[in-house]
Amino acid sequence: MQGVRRIDAMRKSMYETRMTEKSHVALSRISLYHLPDAASRYLFLTVLRAGWIDAAPGGGVSRSACPGDDVLYCLSGRGEVRIGADTYRLTPGQLVWIAGDVPHAHSADQNDPWSVMWFRIQGPDLPMLRLRVFGQGTPRVTIASGAEMIAWFQGLFSILADPRPGVDVRLNAVLGRFLELLTGPANSEARSILPASLDRLIQALMQRPESRWTAEDMARIARLSSSQLRRLFHQHMGVSPRTFLRNQRLVQAQRLMQESGMSLQQIAERCGFFDAFHFSREFKKVVGQSPSSWRESEWGN
The missing domain is CATH 2.60.120.10 (Jelly Rolls)
Structure with a gap:
């Protein structure tokens, strides 16, 4: 002691x-x-x-x-x-x-x-x-x-x-x-403090992840050029705008798989994926298992 x-x-x-x-x-x-x-x-x-x-x-x-x-x-x-x-x-x-x-x-x-x-x-x-x-x-x-x-x-x-x-x-x-x-937000130089342009875009992506977002749409919301947007997004978020959007769609899909009886095709369309195949491919790549397996394990018996 x-x-x-x-x-x-x-x-x-x-x-x-x-x-x-x-x-x-x-x-x-x-x-x-x-x-x-x-x-x-x-x-x-x-x-x-x-x-x-x-x-x-x-x-x-x-x-x-x-x-x-x-x-x-x-x-x-x-x-x-x-x-x-x-x-x-x-x-x-x-x-x-x-x-x-x-x-x-x-x-x-x-x-x-x-x-x-x-x-x-x-x-x-x-x-x-x-x-x-x-x-x-x-x-x-x-x-x-x-x-x-x-x-x-x-x-x-x-x-x-x-x-x-x-x-x-x-x-x-x-x-x-x-x-x-x-x-923490009190540290003004910390990475978690986002420029207003990024914060505006991130809020929009989180509110409407199912929308058919294009690079031009994102740049318009952020009021930045596409190259500026990609650079700032990587600097502050560690990922590209497209990757962030995909992850938000997958989060929304998980909620729907757990809380609704919608089919995977319906969920894919609702969350902005092209089709069920596209949804399944992206889900397995990020989560590590297929949507049907994930849903079954979450629901249990």
Whole structure:
């Protein structure tokens, strides 16, 4: 329990900035490690390392790759992060997600070195998770509520410092909360905040997925060119407009299969598919089983 007592003693200082007198030696306030069991590595999001460091001027690290991704949250000071060919400045209240599968580096400012809380995340498909959170955009966000993010780190440190049975399940749960904080509507740079043009189109597609939408129809609703629309849709939604529309049609079809006695042909026509064959082909490709098998399993006996 020594780690827990150490963290409890630091609760107050977590909400304070670094010492105004700058040191030329890095101060590691917290440094924690975790070794997940083999099954958890494939089942859950987990954390391999985490900590809180007051960096020395210019201090940093450069790697060709590392297991897992690093997430840095800047409490004070400034620093620079390089991910592949891209470079980002990090200032207080900003968070950056560093892909571990590409060359990367980060370093503190020479004149105003940062104080950062950080952790290394590992999971089954981190590239897909990054795409889901950031789309094709910048993996850096400004956190609207610094107190909430600091409290989240405090909870993470407490879990890692007291590795009772079930720690990997608890880490998976706390990482879910982190993703909620990261993509919540309060964070203006988060991917979940859609441009008005996309929001207008998405609402229309969700309300009328059965309509015979053409590329021109979508561009007209969004008030964008077709190429602009495709680019923005991929950036913010991670899929094309056509794929999003297909998925909305399949969701509507599932509801009708479960809640009505309509035939598959009727459902296909009602949901905007060309015919029952087209509907069945798309359904099986996405869901993994035929519509009739899905309906039978959902209805049961």
